[in-house]
Amino acid sequence: MKIDAHQFAVALAPGALLALLGLGLGAIFAATLAPDERAVLGEMIAPRVPLLVLGWAVLAIALGALARRAHAIWVTEPARLAEAAQATAAGGAPHRSAPPAEAACGAGARALAGVVDELARQRDGLRADIDARVQEAARGIEQERSRLAALMSELTQSVVVCNLDGRILLYNNRARLQSRALSSVPALADGAELIGLGRSIYALFDRELIAHALESVQRRLLRGAPQPSAQFVTSSQAGQLLRVQLAPVRDPSAVPGDAAQLSGFVLMLQNITREFEEDAEQDRLLHGLTEGSRSSLGSLQAAVDMLELPDLDAPTRERFLRVVHDEVRAMTARLQSLAASASQGLKTRWPLEDMLGADLVQAALRLIEARSGARASAPEVDAGLWLRVDSYALLQALASLATRLVDEFAVKRVQLRLRRAGERAHLDLVWAGTAISTETVTSWESSPMTVGDRASPLSVRDVVERHGGEFWFQRERALQTTFFRFLLPLAPPQEQLEAAAVLRSESRPEYYDFDLFQPGIQARELDERRLVDLAYTVFDTETTGLDPSQGDEIIQIGAARIVNGKLLRQESFEQLIDPGRSIPAAGIPIHGITPAMVAGQPGIAEILPIFHAFANDTVLVAHNAAFDMRFLQLKEASTGVRFDQPVLDTLLLSAVANPHQASHELEAIAERFGIAVLGRHTALGDAILTAEVFLRLIPLLADKGVHTLGQAREAAQRTWYARLKY
Structure with a gap:
């Protein structure tokens, strides 16, 4: 049992005070006596010292026990009663009376315990009454919430809502189930290590990918788009392929007219791993069929050449040649058409977003300056041009090329140009002075992109193929400049509307805590x-x-x-x-x-x-x-x-x-x-x-x-x- 230092001190205090008092009075009394009287007094007291000490000890113990008893009654028990009252006030459960023991407290403490107990009962009664009134008033709201929660839980798409710090404040049951598929140890963790209220969404997604999508959405809000969104495809740590659509959550406390003031974002997730794998397998089979047919056509062409030998009679040779040539042309046309369709399907399978070209250029300028250190400008940009692009991958390609120009050729300044070229667009990365070889360009195009300390599994060629475009470099001798050119697909121009509609999420799933919208805590x-x-x-x-x-x-x-x-x-x-x-x-x-x-x-x-x-x-x-x-x-x-x-x-x-x-x-x-x-x-x-x-x-x-x-x-x-x- 732990010794109470306060009670120990209280028990010793009376004996110590009694000893000090006795010694003090004895010293004063002795000071009033003559020397011979003090000697006589000493002779009288000396044989009786044990008796005096025993008397002092008995009296000290009695006074100490009384003092300890008084301390327990008037100090310890009231303090414990106060702590119990605090616990009652802090607890949400109804108060359960636990008054001090009769033998351990005085009448005042018992009376105080009774008052506290009565107040607690009154509080519990008031709380019950208030709860009943609140429940009655909220019954209709709760019914609506239950309906909306049921609707959210039945959605086939995973929905996750985050604040601007990336903390999850809402997710539906579908997202919870999907986190299991995304987990590297689903049988053990059940995805709980990836998704949960207050957790960071960056356990699933690259922070810069989300930041880029948010920046894209915010630019569209500033232009007055009513319901902007961004989409991208990424892979999880477990190797699953996800298609993600990001939409903003507007800050209701923002100044009217400030369309770009966000308090968070909504992510709608779709696992496309199986779909992509199936399509990849079809592409592999199609590719094998195409290459095999081309080989057969080569053999057939060789047979045709054999038919042209002079020992065949003219009518037979003419008939076989005509049939073979017709079949070769027909098969070639069919295979070329099939290969082109498959190639186009592979390119369009990766989702591209419609984006104003000027927005893409502005984002690229900021990224290039931040990552490469070069000064970047855009003197020639067609302001009305819309592109269909994977903006994140394309920005990484531009920044990677600019970084290599700075690191390997000490280029200090680059420019971006964007203009229409028929049914496509030309996006150029231009620099002056330093020329590079074709071998260097080929190496840069085919090697994985690197921006700062971040490496991407994609190459510039992969990005170009994803857009179904082309990439080359070219010198302008008259202007003494060189440029990389991306040939990109155009998107139909989109109507610019005034911001009137605010993206809202009216669903209230089981897992939510909107108080987490408050930003800045993590800083x-x-x-x-x-x-x-x-x-x-x-x-x-x-x-x-x-x-x-x-x-x-x-x-x-x-x-x-x-x-x-x-x-x-x-x-x-x-x-x-x-x-x-x-x-x-x-x-x-x-x-x-x-x-x-x-x-x-x-x-x-x-x-x-x-x-x-x-x-x-x-x-x-x-x-x-x-x-x-x-x-x-x-x-x-x-x-x-x-x-x-x-x-x-x-x-x-x-x-x-x-x-x-x-x-x-x-x-x-x-x-x-x-x-x-x-x-x-x-x-x-x-x-x-x-x-x-x-x-x-x-x-x-x-x-x-x-x-x-x-x-x-x-x-x-x-x-x-x-x-x-x-």
Whole structure:
């Protein structure tokens, strides 16, 4: 049992004061006596010192006990009562009366406990009345929400809504299912490491790809387009091919007329991997058929040549020659037509977007200057020209070529030109002075593109073929300039409308939190961030024993996430783990995990990287976190997985928020907050219980002046429990 320093000091104080008082009075009395009187007094007292000390000890103990009793009645119990009242105020559950024990408190404290209990009951009654009124008023709204949620869940297309920081604030059930297909370990993580409220969409997509699409949409908004969107095709980390359409979410608080003020974006995802693979297989078969037919035609042509030998009679030779030549021409025409159709289908299969050419040029100028360091300008641009392009890939091609000109030929200035050329458009990258060889151009065209420190699997030739265009370089001797030219397809001119329609999403799926639209939170340092603003992964482990340094292993990990002050029960992580050793029989009744349950389960080396991805970009929370973190830290060397994010411990935080409580065990804290204890001693059950406790502790910590992560960590380390080691 931990010794209460305050009560220990209170118990010793009366004896110390009595001793000081006795010594002081004795010294004063002795000072009034003559020397011979003091000698006589000393002779009288000397044999009676043990009796005086015994009397002092008995009196000191009695006074100390009385003082300790008074301290408990008038100091400790009122403080505990105040903390219990705070817990009642912070808890969402109805208040359950727990007055101080009769023997441990005075009449005033008992009366105060009764008043607090009565106020809590009145509050619960008012809360119930308000809840009933709110539920009645919101019943119609809830019905509409349910209908819209049902519609969203039935959509065959995956929908994800993000704020401008790329944090996911809404996704439908289709997106959740698709994240499983995109996961590299779908059987274990179920896609939970990729998609979830508050998670970053950049776990799925390249940040620059999204930034480019947003920039394209914003330019169209500024021109007054009513419902602009951008689309692109990309691959996931698991190798799946995705077609993505991005649309903006307008900021409702923007100044009227500011059409480009965005608060987020909507992504509509379609997995086209199977479709693309099937088409690729058809292309392969078609290509083989075409090449094989051409070979047959060569053999047939050789036979025709043989028929022209002079030993054949003239009518026969003439008849065979006419038939063979006719068939050759017909087959050649058919095969050429089929090959052209297949080639065109392959080119158009990759989705291209209609884009104003001037917008593409402006984006290219900014990208070239940012990545290559060269000064870029565009003196010749047809302002009314619309192109059908994969703008992201085309911009990467222009920036890659400009970067190579700067790095290998020290070109300082480039220009872009865009003009119509019949049914196509010419997009030129122009520079002056330095000429390059045809071999160099061929090498640049066929090698993978590199822009800064980023490499692309595509080459310039791939980009050109994607557009069904052409690419060459040319010198203008009169102007002493050289240019690369892209031949690009045109798009029909689009009508420019005034911005009148705002893109809205009226669907309300199961997984959403629109409060995450608030931007800028991620820019601040973690220790300076408020506890209410952070995202948390609350976790717990079940183990074979209590001594990780002596070979005990993790047999289950459970975790839940807290985002924007809400516990996301539907976004949880729970996994049994084969410990590679026996499970002691004494622990099975506690955690309920038998050897048969972990047999065939993955090992810790396979699970920790998945759990690390699930907890990425969050603060870890656990009860008695030193125990759980020790198990994780001992696996760093063997797995290569390091959990280096901040960690908060609800055991320590409870001691900060309620320093006068006798117990800070998880069940005791939950009881003070009125939280039902379900699934105790299962990893996920304990994690959810810890998360609910943590949410109740945050406002109590704020009352203690603990508002930020840094303040919480510092306060926790000052508690007595922080000295526990494993």
